[in-house]
Amino acid sequence: MGTDLPLIAGLAIAGFSVPSVLSAFSEQRPPRASAAAILIAIGLITYAVLMKPGGYRVDEIPDAFFRVLGRLL
Template sequence: MTYDTFFVVGLLMLVLAIPAILGAFRRGQTPRIPGLMLLIGGGLIVVAISAKPNAYSISTIPQVIDSVISHYVAYLGA
């Protein structure tokens, strides 16, 4: 479950970094924090994929996200 969590958090960071990068470029600023988010998110995804090479594909991403969310919802007791 740990590598699935790494994968989902990495995806979330990549998705959140894209609008932040576009907004920084639009304001004429250097996207330092969004660039760092890209590096961290990409690193988490690389760690997860290198630990479980055949576990992640485009078709399994929704299942992985669902399993991570359901794990943490059950952990919180909701």
């Protein structure tokens, strides 16, 4: 689970930042917090992909999600 947690956390942060970006653009204000969240998400995902030997394939992401969920519960 060493690299699964950063991958899933990065994907979750990226997913939650999308509504924030859309809200900022619709209200015509700069998306500063959203940009920071996206940068953090990119960093976490990049770390996870680079530290896992062979990287991640798209079909491995659900398995990683359930491994992390199972470990937390």
